[in-house]
Amino acid sequence: MSEGIKDEHGLPEAAAQSRASVLRSRAESYIALSRHDAAIADLTESIALAPGSARAWRMRGESHRLTERYEAALTDFDESLKLEPDSAYALGSRGQVYAALGRTEDALADFDHALTLSPDSPWILEAKADALADLDRMDEALEEHAKIIALDEGVPYSWAARGDLYQRMHLYAEAIADYTRALEADPAYVRALSRRGEALRMIDRYEEALTDLDRAIELDPENDRAYGSRGAVHSELGDDEAALRDLDRAIELDPGYVWAYRVRGEILQELERHEEAVADFTRALHLEFGDA
Known part of the structure; x- marks a missing residue:
């Protein structure tokens, strides 16, 4: 199309390309702000103006993924990869979509392809580890986490992520x-404090667990999981009043926190507050299984 010819939107080609570029850039900031619907609107217009931009398809796919519109995300990543077949980012993100849809083998294929292009990408390695864990291939998942840690042993997140996998495997020690290694790198790392507190609770080291969970809540007063775990610790230590306070707060912060309803229901049951216990168990069943 020559400079003077207008596209279907009434813009000369150069102007259409320029507008599409600005829309892509604005969408990138919307994504950073988690304003995904605004990003999708900009990227949809950008794609209409310049459908040959792999970046636009990829970015819109990512916004669809983050808002759990998985089929739309797949379509966008497929289009992006037609234009740019060797994009590790698009392959890794499409793999995450496949994993979310339960298509774990397809996810692994994308992760493996992406890692041939970008072998030292921590987020793709972690996504692959998660997929392997979902297939109960735990030793292989641990190998991927070891690769992530080897990239930079000073990154607290990497230790905490492997700690989460160990906890999933009931390997609490x-x-x-691993959580301790994360905290050596960052003593104020709330995630590691909260998760270590939970792991300590699981092996009956309640006082140590309480210390970690107190500190996690001090640093992040809206950490619903830390409140839930601390409530369970208080219950184990025989302080039902403190336990109920923490579980109430956990549920206030996250009304969909199934585990907190179950634990609170058990405490209420032990206190013979059966109507309240029934209400909590009923809520837990509704949230987890869709019971009416």
Whole structure:
């Protein structure tokens, strides 16, 4: 199309390309702000103006993924990869969509392809580890986490992520060791404090668990999981009043926190407050299984 010819939107080609570029840039900031609907609107117009931009398709796919519109995300990543077949980012993100849809083998294929292009990408390695864990291939998942840690042992997140996998495997001593490494790198790392507190609770080291959970809540007063875990610790230590206070707060922060309803229901049951216990168990069943 020559400079003087207008596209279907009434803009000369150069102007259409320029507008599409600005829309892509604005969408990138919207994504950074988690304003995904605004990003999708900009990217939809951008794609209409300049459908050959792999970046626009990829970015819109990412916004669809983050808002759990998985089929739309797949369509966008497919289009992006037609234009740019060797994009590790698009492959990794499409793999995450496949994983969310339960298509774990397809996810692994995308992750493996992406890692041939970008072998030292921590987020793709972690996504692959998660997929392997979902297939109960735990040893292989641990190998991926070891690769992530080897990239930079000073990154607290990497230790905490492997700690989470150990905790999932009920290997609490190993989990505690990894959370401790994370906290050596960042003593104020709330996630590691909260998760280590939970792991300590699981092996009946309640006082140590309480210390970690107190500190996590001090640093992040809206950490619903830390409140839930601390409530369970208080219950184990025989302080039902403190336990109920923490569980009330956890549920206030996250009304969909199934585990907190179950634990609070058990405490209320032990206190013979059966109507309230029934209400909590009923809520837990509704949230987890859709019971009426």
